[in-house]
Amino acid sequence: MIRIVVVDDEALVRSGFEMILNAAADVQVVATANGADAVDTVRRQRPDVLLLDIRMPDVDGLTVLRAVRALPHRPVVAMLTTFDIDEYVLTALRCGAAGFLLKDTDPTQLAQFVRTLAGGGVVMSPKASHAVVRGHPAAAASADQGVARVGGLTVRERQVLVLVAEGLSNGEIGARIHLSAGTVKDHVSAILAKLRVSCRVQAALLAQRAGLLSGQGGQGGEDGR
Structure with missing residues (x-):
């Protein structure tokens, strides 16, 4: 069973990801959190994969990423974004994120993306990956x-x-x-x-x-x- 924590500032997004991912037999969302509670939640739950919103009003995703990467038990982290171009994405990759995807990704693909991350692979949104290089x-x-x-x-x-x-x-x-x-x-x-x-x-x-x-x-x- 792949254990997942979803961090996003919007409760609706957290609930949506939880519902979609828990429908897969080998995937379990063990917790969701906002930015302020993210690091404590990850420390407590010790997930295999963390899906992390890159932009949050209380504590931004880059701050959470850096803190999580310093934990003894470090999950694989993929950044979530609503933007085709996000100036934070390259920084997130340099800080150790294993990938990034847009929040409007086809729900039927989410479980497979999580399996890819848990297996040591990379996950990249095609639109965002092209735009990141083109836009910077x-x-x-x-x-x-x-x-x-x-x-x-x-x-x-x-x-x-x-x-x-x-x-x-x-x-x-x-x-x-x-x-x-x-x-x-x-x-x-x-x-x-x-x-x-x-x-x-x-x-x-x-x-x-x-x-x-x-x-x-x-x-x-x-x-x-």
């Missing part, structure tokens, strides 16, 4: 440099990068291309070093910008993963 000149310049580095990856590393961007965990990638999870982990470490990024989400964004995901939808889990 500094990010765009950095991304262009990163795309150039994609050309320096080996064929195997590119293969692994595509699967990372699809949202697969190391174990799932290994099963797909007949490698051990340890070998995949080594490949992922090499990819992050060569691309000069700090996490799988940033690597996945570069894969998308480099055109490696053409026709794949761009979000972990969206094509049945």
Whole structure:
């Protein structure tokens, strides 16, 4: 059972996510909270996955993210946003968020996204991921440099990068291309070093910008993963 905490400043949003996710047999929302109660709730419930609103009036999502990342038991965090472009998203990724998605995501996909996160994969809203790079000149310049580095990856590393961007965990990638999870982990470490990024989400964004995901939808889990 995947344990989830949902943090949002709107009670209706919290209730909606709770109802949708609890309909899945292997997913359980163990608590919901607003920004002010978020860190204490996470500390008490020790969830596997935290769905965290990026903009809240009392305590914003970035503050909660930083505090949660400092806890001994750190859940995987995906940021929730209502905006196609949100200047906080890149900061959230640098602070350790494992992905981001729009609140109007198809409800039928939410449980699979949570499974992807719990399995070590990444989840990205296609609209938001395109808009983040397009809407931030500094990010765009950095991304262009990163795309150039994609050309320096080996064929195997590119293969692994595509699967990372699809949202697969190391174990799932290994099963797909007949490698051990340890070998995949080594490949992922090499990819992050060569691309000069700090996490799988940033690597996945570069894969998308480099055109490696053409026709794949761009979000972990969206094509049945």
